[in-house]
Amino acid sequence: MKYDTRKDQIIQTSAILFQKKGFSAVTMRDIAKAMGIKAASLYNHIKSKQEILSEIIISLAEQFTEQMKIIKNSNDSSIDKLKQIVALHVNITSKNQFEMSSLNSDWMHLEAELEYYLKLRKNYENDFRSIIEKGIQDNELINGNPEVMLFSMLSTLRSLYIWLPKKEDLDIGKFTTELSLVLINGINK
Amino acid sequence: MKYDTRKDQIIQTSAILFQKKGFSAVTMRDIAKAMGIKAASLYNHIKSKQEILSEIIISLAEQFTEQMKIIKNSNDSSIDKLKQIVALHVNITSKNQFEMSSLNSDWMHLEAELEYYLKLRKNYENDFRSIIEKGIQDNELINGNPEVMLFSMLSTLRSLYIWLPKKEDLDIGKFTTELSLVLINGINK
Known part of the structure; x- marks a missing residue:
């Protein structure tokens, strides 16, 4: 993930911290400290840890959903579709290793977006199954x-995200x- | 897991809470409350959340290690050994679904036993690889x-542990x- 904006940088830093310490143990103060800024400036960009988590998880889940629809609706053989699903996971994971860790470990801490996330996940599994x-x-x-x-x-x-070789060697x-x-x-x- | 002793019951209850709320968010008070006892009585059986975590994780890791040694040292074909490893995971997981969740999600919160756990895991992976x-x-x-x-x-x-069908149906x-x-x-x- 490129640091396109300050907000992206906050999200990337948070994902690293969530993996290292666990979502519950990370505070907005920790995130500000890891970025070398004051907590007050952090709140100019993002209003809560919950908003950060939602940005990480929903953005990834929507990428998977969108690509799965394209794969499912193509005229390729089932084997080719399965190969495309493997490629989809390798691609997204290789670009978002810390965010994928957060998706896997922290989704249950979502609040307002939990139901929406679970719906996306369910639909993804249903498409895969079909x-x-x-x-x-x-x-x-x-x-x-x-x-x-x-x-x-x-x-x-x-x-x-746990065992994919580091990007440089891959x-x-x-x-x-x-x-x-x-x-x-x-x-x- | 049978409730052989009060300690086992504490461990089982804790594993369920760790899965539900995340290890960091669970307090000794929560565990006592879930068991319907006073926090003070809890401390008669176990001295900290860390001791509970260690009991859960090290006990499972040692079971895997012991069985892997037996499989590795047998004269069976490699395919048969791999089938035995699959059976090992299904067996232990079916009997310890919440504890396996804690093993997977909470091992990084181990303190004194972290190094020992990582050694067991490394050796297990090495045996599997060989x-x-x-x-x-x-x-x-x-x-x-x-x-x-x-x-x-x-x-x-x-x-x-995430998707194994519930014991009754399995x-x-x-x-x-x-x-x-x-x-x-x-x-x-």
Whole structure:
């Protein structure tokens, strides 16, 4: 994420602090201190920790939602759609590693936006599931348990922020191909 | 987990509260209240939130470590060892869903035991990786990136506490077989 504006910089700094200390333990004062500014100036840009959290999480959730709709509505095969979903997670995570950590660990601290976030997440899972179910129907995928297939893939994709190699060392295309191979074709020879 | 002793009951109640409110936000007073006892009686059994956290996490980490050693040192094929690791995670998670949530979300709040926990986790990952590497050498597994294979499997197994069906509805043997199939053989027909 580029530091386009002071607000973006606040969000980025906060996401790093949330990961380090846990959302509940971070204060607006901590955020101001980490940025080397006074708490009073922080409040010129953003009104609460809750607003920061909402900016981080809802913005990411909407990016996932928007891209998922495009993938779902295309005419590609189910396998190709699943590969595009893997690429989507690798791309967003590689650009927003701390924000993805906050999305994963702190979503339950959302207040006004909690319901909206849960709706986006539910819809995302439903779209993902429908792609898997279509793949089973069309005989592209094994006749397995779609819930196990969904949550197995999704758990790995949602944990990417923890183990994705640091950006400098990462060949995103190669990594996406390797991960798709493991998630879709398995590891058994 | 059975309520064998008052201490176990404290640990179970705490794990539920940690998941609900986040570790940092839970107080000893909250734990006492949830158990319907006075804070003073709580301190007769356990001296701090830190001791509770350590009891939850180190006990689980040691169970995983012990079982992993047995799996690693057996003469089974690499594929069979990986299936045993899947079964290990399903078994421990199905019996300790809240404690596994705390392990996953709260380990960074450990103090005196943090280093020991990180050592156990590192060793566990090393053993898991060595099983995968041996499987690649022996031509049992695809010649893929062992890090991607390791963290893809491990991410799914570590997230099981989130999506494993509730105990009453769960046929553990069937679920383990389905999950092994997806993780090892993939979903592509």
